[in-house]
Amino acid sequence: MHPxxxxxxxxxxxxxxxxxxxxxxxxGGFGQYFRNKQIKLDTQLREANQCRSQIFKxxxxxxxxxxxxxxxxxxxxxxxxxxxxxAFLGGKTYATHIVAxxxxxxxxxxxxxxxxxxxxxVVNCVNQGKLLDWTNYRAIxxxxxxxxxxxxxxxxxxxxxxxxxxxxxxxISSYYARSRLHFLSTKKAELRSKCQQLAGQLPVAERPSPxxxxxxxxxxxxxxxxxxxxxxxxxxxxxxxxxxxSSDIASCNYKAREFGxxxxxxxxxxxxxxxxxxxxxxxxxxxxxxxDVLYQEIVDLRPDYVTAVSVDEALVDVTSLCSKxxxxxxxxELRSRIxxxxxxxxxxxxxxxxxxxxxxxxxxxxxxxxCLTQSSAPQRLANCSVxxxxxxxxxxxxxxxxxxxxxxxxxxRVTENTLKNQLGNAVGTKLVDYLNCxxxxxxxxxxxxxxxxxxxxxxxxxxxxxxxxxxxxSNLTEELWSRVQSxxxxxxxxxxxxxxxxxxxVTPKYMGCGRCDVTSKTRRVVGLDLEGLxxxxxxxxxSFACPPMDMRGLGLQLRLMDTTTPTHHAIxxxxxxTASRSTSPNKPKIQLxxxxxxxxxxxxxxxxxxxxxxxxxxxxxxLPSQIKREIMAHEDEFLVKVPSSRSRSExxxxxxxxxxxxxxxxxxxxxxxxxxxWMRSAESPHxxxxxEFRDFVDYLFDxxxxxxxxxxxxxxxxxxxxxxxxxxxxxxxxxxERVAQKILPIN
DNA sequence: AGATGAGCGAAG
DNA sequence: CATCGCTTCGCTCATCT
Ligand SMILES: Nc1ccn([C@H]2C[C@H](O)[C@@H](COP(=O)(O)OP(=O)(O)OP(=O)(O)O)O2)c(=O)n1
Numbered sequence: 001m002h003p004x005x006x007x008x009x010x011x012x013x014x015x016x017x018x019x020x021x022x023x024x025x026x027x028g029g030f031g032q033y034f035r036n037k038q039i040k041l042d043t044q045l046r047e048a049n050q051c052r053s054q055i056f057k058x059x060x061x062x063x064x065x066x067x068x069x070x071x072x073x074x075x076x077x078x079x080x081x082x083x084x085x086x087a088f089l090g091g092k093t094y095a096t097h098i099v100a101x102x103x104x105x106x107x108x109x110x111x112x113x114x115x116x117x118x119x120x121x122v123v124n125c126v127n128q129g130k131l132l133d134w135t136n137y138r139a140i141x142x143x144x145x146x147x148x149x150x151x152x153x154x155x156x157x158x159x160x161x162x163x164x165x166x167x168x169x170x171x172i173s174s175y176y177a178r179s180r181l182h183f184l185s186t187k188k189a190e191l192r193s194k195c196q197q198l199a200g201q202l203p204v205a206e207r208p209s210p211x212x213x214x215x216x217x218x219x220x221x222x223x224x225x226x227x228x229x230x231x232x233x234x235x236x237x238x239x240x241x242x243x244x245x246s247s248d249i250a251s252c253n254y255k256a257r258e259f260g261x262x263x264x265x266x267x268x269x270x271x272x273x274x275x276x277x278x279x280x281x282x283x284x285x286x287x288x289x290x291x292d293v294l295y296q297e298i299v300d301l302r303p304d305y306v307t308a309v310s311v312d313e314a315l316v317d318v319t320s321l322c323s324k325x326x327x328x329x330x331x332x333e334l335r336s337r338i339x340x341x342x343x344x345x346x347x348x349x350x351x352x353x354x355x356x357x358x359x360x361x362x363x364x365x366x367x368x369x370x371c372l373t374q375s376s377a378p379q380r381l382a383n384c385s386v387x388x389x390x391x392x393x394x395x396x397x398x399x400x401x402x403x404x405x406x407x408x409x410x411x412x413r414v415t416e417n418t419l420k421n422q423l424g425n426a427v428g429t430k431l432v433d434y435l436n437c438x439x440x441x442x443x444x445x446x447x448x449x450x451x452x453x454x455x456x457x458x459x460x461x462x463x464x465x466x467x468x469x470x471x472x473x474s475n476l477t478e479e480l481w482s483r484v485q486s487x488x489x490x491x492x493x494x495x496x497x498x499x500x501x502x503x504x505x506v507t508p509k510y511m512g513c514g515r516c517d518v519t520s521k522t523r524r525v526v527g528l529d530l531e532g533l534x535x536x537x538x539x540x541x542x543s544f545a546c547p548p549m550d551m552r553g554l555g556l557q558l559r560l561m562d563t564t565t566p567t568h569h570a571i572x573x574x575x576x577x578t579a580s581r582s583t584s585p586n587k588p589k590i591q592l593x594x595x596x597x598x599x600x601x602x603x604x605x606x607x608x609x610x611x612x613x614x615x616x617x618x619x620x621x622x623l624p625s626q627i628k629r630e631i632m633a634h635e636d637e638f639l640v641k642v643p644s645s646r647s648r649s650e651x652x653x654x655x656x657x658x659x660x661x662x663x664x665x666x667x668x669x670x671x672x673x674x675x676x677x678w679m680r681s682a683e684s685p686h687x688x689x690x691x692e693f694r695d696f697v698d699y700l701f702d703x704x705x706x707x708x709x710x711x712x713x714x715x716x717x718x719x720x721x722x723x724x725x726x727x728x729x730x731x732x733x734x735x736x737e738r739v740a741q742k743i744l745p746i747n
Numbered sequence: 748a749g750a751t752g753a754g755c756g757a758a759g
Numbered sequence: 760c761a762t763c764g765c766t767t768c769g770c771t772c773a774t775c776t
Contacts, residue, residue, distance in 0.1 A: 175762095178762085182766080451767080493752080
């Protein structure tokens, strides 16, 4: 993508600070993506001109130099919102404001007595529907006696925090309680897991082809729910949102869509397109109730398979049922039952594969059923916008428009190679398949085991200093932890949102994140407990080196260990990182905790502790067996006493010692193999390896991942150790005790 | 050749 | 007053081994 186009896009989606262009609905197939944008802006400009907003009443504004957005756009925004343009600064009328991006030194002086603002001021005024305080958008920092910028920012944050305090103890939970996107995401996860449970109960049947797939979805779901007790509004343009100018529209009805209003659009923008648009409120409980009915009705059909797509949307394999009943009739009956029980309309697409079912659903809306077959589809789909194809969003549609492809039938015009080169192999292949109406017909392949768990918060994040950043980070980590309990995380990716250098300090969306630079870093977290995780995350967040006041959001995502496919690679434990293990065999050191902790042993004890006690591995390995045993049995006490009393021995001769690792091995057989190799490798166990083994077993246990596997592993060790040295036998006994203690209820 | 990480895009 | 911009997955590309 052209860098400039890219910038524009960022502008638009991640918080578009202009939010002038929305949406992606119409690509004309004219030239470049970038130029598309310009044309859309102009269209927008004309539409805006018809409005009679008075935001800039009495404002006489001079535009200076190159600006982003362009003079034309700014002019349009100003004029259409009641302002006027000042053509000559020295003229009769005094300019109330000057809009400028950058100023030369000379102009700096020349403009010293004016209110000189950045273009974002104009844009944000329009977006928020009012005249904003210009001082937050100064283009000349020193033009008037003012606070230090840093103090200004501090002041702004203090004021914002009065309204929205992201450090309040219940901030995260109350935020998520109101977030529609959080609602959608969590509901989907819930439903997916329910469907998977259900799948476990279904008989494993043969899969004769062709299949019959239903794709069912409520029509303008949130709006439909909101209209249940307001039937008189039914024919008005309606949307569901929180109502303010910079609030998102979650859902709008078909009447509103006639004006160009779309889901995800800001209310201010939608009101420009459709001044009569009515905003109604959310009702999450009712969404859940309707969703439950939908899924219950589906399950009651006793279908071959159900896959949750969303809270209001599901794929259903009804092949078996359709041997008796007509699919279309089945769908109609389902629709009526759901309508009767929920009071809202659903539509159904029926087809032999997933892609066609989705497209059939699209044709079926509103309140209908459409059946597609391989032979009927090409004709019915010919005029569908490529935007409506699954997996084709704003960006890919834009690139397709550059290739002259705006609707389905145009796909024929381009070669497979062109598609693959321009859009990537995967998308190219997919599009070719779509053109041939080919797609998977196995909806069970769509719900896979969960691979990651994450949490993200990018609203209301306003922090003053490092301390507050750490506090917020800690809170979010707790939220993450609360979602992860019984899973087995391997790495954590931290995604950091930082205000873009040229983005205004006050965001256009109230308390939003504005336009941000987003960067991420990944860390290994195997074995960490909550405290360890917190420390890790806080450190990592600090490593982004962002001025606290520019932090705008944080995301944390845990990648879960793949328990299905064993790999050759190993789990790397976070703090026993390579530095001390393999790459510098001369100084293998183990960092040990200074004192005993409550609760399960995890590796977090070994990291990030201010007072780490270092012990050379050789110290341990050279000890007589008897002492080793004591250490293993009472490791904690030992650790406290040893370090000062024993000077470090010189490094032993470099050996071919290979640390043992259970990394990535998940099958019972694989784990045993590692164990056997380990036992064969040495007369008695290495201290480091003991630590790793212990931590691995603890981890299996504490994470609920598979405690039977932990026990079985330890028992196997015991079994094998009978042929080995006393040290091995002792290790096995210690581990068995350790495991036994975990099984017993805590006294 | 496969694993991993950063980053982008899509979906609803 | 506003506002609640989440979460998971797939893919590409670069890098490491
Ligand atoms: N950007 C978006 C898209 C959707 N939703 C919510 C509101 C929708 O009601 C619901 C379902 O999304 P759909 O894509 O199915 O859209 P609708 O149900 O609103 O309309 P329709 O399915 O009839 O096109 O998800 C949202 O909050 N934000």
